[in-house]
Amino acid sequence: MRKVLPALPALSGLPRLGEGPIPAPGPCDVHVWRYDHTADIDDARLVALAAMLSPDEIARSTALRDARRRQFVVGRALCRHVLSRYAQVPPQDWRFALGDRGKPSIAAPALASxxxxxxxxxxxVSVCAVTGAGPEIGIDIESVVAGRDALDVAVQFFPEAEAHALRELPPMQREERFVQLWALKESYVKARQISLADGLGGTTFDLARPDDIGVIFADALGEHAQEWRFSLFRLDEALIFALALRTDATAPLRLRSGTCPLS
Ligand SMILES: CC(C)(COP(=O)(O)OP(=O)(O)OC[C@H]1O[C@@H](n2cnc3c(N)ncnc32)[C@H](O)[C@@H]1OP(=O)(O)O)[C@@H](O)C(=O)NCCC(=O)NCCS
Structure with a gap:
């Protein structure tokens, strides 16, 4: 008999983050903030949002084309508004540094927490996740695309155990599971700022229980699985959200979600 995938929990089903200031998150906390671009972003609004970016961000945005430029400006505006919920810093005053592979992090101002x-x-859709656990947080959102042959990609890039588990599924569920695995890998890549070539290809995720995702890291990564937490949620009908977090905390993660108006 064909296997059936367990349903992912909805991100919107997490306890909600309210309006107003929010206490700094601790090592078990991850707050996931969502913004839907399509609602109210015309050209004038985009110019207004771009005005809160730093000179280097403005330079980057002007080099980008249309949809990507819009995404970049909205994403940075979202980060700025979200971070300002945790500290008395106006959105336009945040300064970000870029890691070697392009991951932004807070450069200034210095924060007590x-x-x-x-x-x-x-x-x-743009999503920004905030934690007090440490720098190794990565999130990824990916679309489930009907009609793609996920197995071809999986055979090339995924460990045999994952490719085998995909083969066992009917086509639509196979696509869904493929996207879940892909998003998890990307979230880890983004947390660590590494690439597939750094050993990710040999890392295997066990998704038998969506609320307790298992991982066997490739030896080359030198990881301790107990330091990592992985989560998967459904953002929308066809959008998957994955989180990777390294934390010293031993207590369960406290995940919250919210929407952040950019004003
Ligand atoms: C860098 C990378 C992770 C970005 O992922 P993506 O799905 O294209 O884009 P996302 O929308 O999820 O994330 C982009 C945001 O992540 C941040 N970012 C950029 N580079 C990053 C990096 N190396 N690490 C973490 N975050 C990064 C930025 O904030 C960026 O948005 P911005 O430029 O608008 O500020 C991706 O391009 C990449 O190189 N992946 C490696 C491929 C791979 O090994 N995949 C594993 C599957 S087997």
């Missing part, structure tokens, strides 16, 4: 974040975009 450090904050780390990760950003991801897809199909008119």
């Amino acid at each position: 450090p904050l780390w974040f990760s950003l991801s975009h897809a199909d008119g």
Whole structure:
């Protein structure tokens, strides 16, 4: 008999983050903030949002084309508004540094309780996740695309155990599971700022229980699985959200979600 995938929990089903200031997150906390681009972003609004970016961000945005430029400006505006919920810093005053592979982090101002974040975009949605656990947080959102042959890609890039588990599924569920695995791998890549070539290809995720995702890291990564937490949620009908976090905490993660108006 064909296997059936367990349903992913909805991100919107997490306890909600309210309006107004929010206490700094601790080592078990991850707050996931969503913004839908399509709602109210015309050209004038985009110019207004771009005005809160730093000179280097403005330079980057002007080099980008249309949809990507919009995504970049909205994403950075989202980060700025979200971070300002945790500290008395106006959105335009945040300064970001870029890691070697392009991951942004807070460069200034200095905070009494450090904050780390990760950003991801897809199909008119940007999501920013904030934690107090440490810099190794990565999120990814990915679309489930009907009709793609996920197995071809999986055979090339995934360990045999994952490719085998995909083969066992009917086509639509196979695509869904493929996207879940892909998003998890990308979230880890973004947390660590590494690439597939750094050993990710040999890392295997066990998704038998969506609320308790298992991982066997490739030896080359030198990881201790107990330091990592992985989560998967459904953002929308066809959008998957993945989180990777390294934390010293032993207590369960406290995940919260919210929407952040950019005003
Ligand atoms: C860098 C990378 C992770 C970005 O992922 P993506 O799906 O294209 O884009 P997302 O929308 O999820 O994330 C983009 C945001 O992440 C941040 N970011 C950029 N580079 C990053 C990096 N190396 N690490 C972490 N975050 C990064 C930025 O905030 C960026 O948004 P911005 O430029 O608008 O500020 C991706 O391009 C990449 O190189 N992946 C490696 C491929 C791979 O090994 N995949 C594993 C599957 S087997």
